[in-house]
Amino acid sequence: MATVLDRIIAATREEVARRQAATPLSAIDATARLQPPPRGFAAALTRKAADGHALIAEIKKASPSKGLIREDFDPPAHARAYEAGGAACLSVLTDKPFFQGDEAYLVAAREACSLPAIRKDFMVDPWQVAEARAIGADAILIIVAALDDGAMAEIEAAAIDHAMDVLVEVHDDAELDRALRLHSRLIGVNNRDLRDFTVDLGRTEALAQRMPEGTEIVAESGLSTKADLDRLAQAGIHRFLVGETLMRQADVAEATRRLLIGA
Numbered sequence: 001m002a003t004v005l006d007r008i009i010a011a012t013r014e015e016v017a018r019r020q021a022a023t024p025l026s027a028i029d030a031t032a033r034l035q036p037p038p039r040g041f042a043a044a045l046t047r048k049a050a051d052g053h054a055l056i057a058e059i060k061k062a063s064p065s066k067g068l069i070r071e072d073f074d075p076p077a078h079a080r081a082y083e084a085g086g087a088a089c090l091s092v093l094t095d096k097p098f099f100q101g102d103e104a105y106l107v108a109a110r111e112a113c114s115l116p117a118i119r120k121d122f123m124v125d126p127w128q129v130a131e132a133r134a135i136g137a138d139a140i141l142i143i144v145a146a147l148d149d150g151a152m153a154e155i156e157a158a159a160i161d162h163a164m165d166v167l168v169e170v171h172d173d174a175e176l177d178r179a180l181r182l183h184s185r186l187i188g189v190n191n192r193d194l195r196d197f198t199v200d201l202g203r204t205e206a207l208a209q210r211m212p213e214g215t216e217i218v219a220e221s222g223l224s225t226k227a228d229l230d231r232l233a234q235a236g237i238h239r240f241l242v243g244e245t246l247m248r249q250a251d252v253a254e255a256t257r258r259l260l261i262g263a
């Protein structure tokens, strides 16, 4: 039976084909190369991780697992709140059918603050990497479960060509083995199983044991308290990606501060 990820990827392939027909790679690539240089996503995480928890704070309106998360959704306001609360970077969902995202949200969020931003979407083709840079994104996500080795390498090469950072997402040992064949050493462990949406923070702890020296591990999904971050820090993990918990708070800046440094 097709999983949610299978359905997302199938829909994304159709959408990308439509967009490519309207705007060929050469045109989107030319727009990408007119952008100011990326803000340095991985470097911003490393700076914050040097003396505390480094947070990628996610701007997420809805999700397949939770439906609508935030009604008064306001990407520029959330971006400013995340920066004020001490986040290192932004993650902005741009997928429309499954997350109610939009490219415009990334543009608006990034313009409202000085944080680097990852385009959080389902990359299936290097064309999307050029599009991500053309709208200002500083980094892209590669989900290992969604791609074969050849496609991953092509997408990563496109990101390197645009001087963008790549967060490579894995969920199990086999995916980690494949991720380690890429160049990027920014590796996210998704604690959420995308087949049944169960969350287990032990995933990041277990896979962290197998990461080579020099890997920058990001714990992703299902994190909700400073105690969660402190628990993972015990296992040497200092980079975190958090969405839903923060997006549900009335005072996003204060909630971000509490998550990072406590009451």
Ligand SMILES: O=C(O)c1ccccc1NCC(=O)[C@H](O)[C@H](O)COP(=O)(O)O
Residues within 6 Å of the ligand: 004, 005, 058, 060, 063, 064, 065, 066, 190, 194, 220, 221, 222, 223, 241, 242, 243, 244, 245
């Ligand atoms: O969040 C989902 O339901 C989801 C479903 C299918 C594919 C991806 C999904 N989430 C993407 C993410 O990586 C999360 O938004 C991110 O890690 C933040 O997670 P959370 O803090 O639990 O909102």
